[in-house]
Amino acid sequence: MIAIFLYIFLRFRDWRFSLGTIFALVHDTLVTLIVFSFARNWVPFPLEIDQHFIAAILTVIGFSMNDTVVIFDRIREDMKLHPNLDQKSLVNKAINETLSRTIMTTLTVFLTILILFIFGGEVTRGFAFAMLIGVITGIYSTVFVAAPVLVDLKGGIRKSKPHTDLHAPKTEPAKNKNTTL
Template identity: 40%
Template sequence: MKKFDFLSQRYVGYTFSIVSLIITVILFFTPAYTMKYGVDFKGGTELHYKFNKAVSDDKIRQILKDDCGLAFSVVQSTYTGDAGNAEAVVLKGESREKIIKTEFLANESYKDKTTGKEVKSLKDMREKFDAALVKLDKDLKIEEILRESSVGPAVGAELRTQAAFAVFVALLGILLYVTFSFEFKFAIPALISLFHDVMIVLGFIMLVGLEFDMSQLAVILTVVGYSINDTIIICDRIRENYKIMKKASYYDMVNESLAQVFSRTVITVLTTLLPLIAIFFFGGEVLSGFAMTMIFGMICGCYSSIFVVSPLIVLWKTYEEKAVA
């Protein structure tokens, strides 16, 4: 049976990657699609309330929009340890505890651009929120305020800088590791591939309109980790086969190496995707966004390890041989 020629598709891969990167840059400079930062990176208020009875995320979200005038609020149920609570949180988004993230600052007046309503302060928002809870259910009320904290724009900007620095340190560390463990000609393609993955995942986040918050930063770093894992396995097989297949051309040897690890790489990605797909469908609004980006990032990382890293290694070797000749 004839093996698939992975490297023959390298120009298709190059084209897809370049087009994807161009689209990411265009999205970044397009107002309708530019990066939307969450409370963690933009500034805002995070509230953690415990109610006297379970209530759905959708109802809280609707109250925040219609009664408090906060159109863009993230509402997430948390597990409280009650009997049956885990199933309610996962399948229905119902819980006694809610984490609410909004754009307004606790001590400043805020006018929502979508609803046109004004929130004068956290106290004003709380009064409207409590009144709306009574209107929804006369027995429903906030039993305990677990946390009310605000992050100012300056702190949000600092966190954005720290997030970018975290990604940079991760990429630099990987560059040094691959250089030390393999060769420099493996490290540069691996670094290009990781930069490619980060940029395309950021483009996906902008395209689908997700907010970039701490969970999305976790996705970026996780994708980098999974992608470099696939890359290291491929590089290790290339190094081993280079010693064994001395009569074969470098092109054929790399192709054979890809064929040998392809099934392992795909199976690893598929087994990781299964729980992510479950989270996407049953994890609620907050976790579904996390899972959707992870699914895309995992596929992107697998693709880049095969169709970006390996062709670049062959290209490097070709120029190396020409330089020697």
């Protein structure tokens, strides 16, 4: 966790990005562990916390962190492109711009893991089950945990400014007609 915090801090130069990432990764790990534990009594195959499960958790952490970094990179780019945009609109814009990429990547990984779960055999079933849970929670935490934590932290990534319409026509200030030469 400390290494991930430092990596994100060095990459984005702001501890708020690091904290958002850590919250998302803790969320992914806990949800996967909780569902894995509760489903143990319901599924017809063995769910054990073994080396396959640990590999699945580490893979989920890497996958989720990658998605989070993609969205945070877009937030950083949009901060430079739209300096007058308030932080909520900025984060929302970044999420919307990267959402199709996130969904396509997650869907591809989910289908691959689902095939491994169905046809992979008894040995890989626990790994695939943990990965299925983790991939779903990973996309959720990237969009609904990491980015909101970034916005909600006291002070935010920038001071909130009034929302301005990017496409509104610019008007010239009125000139004073009572000037004398």
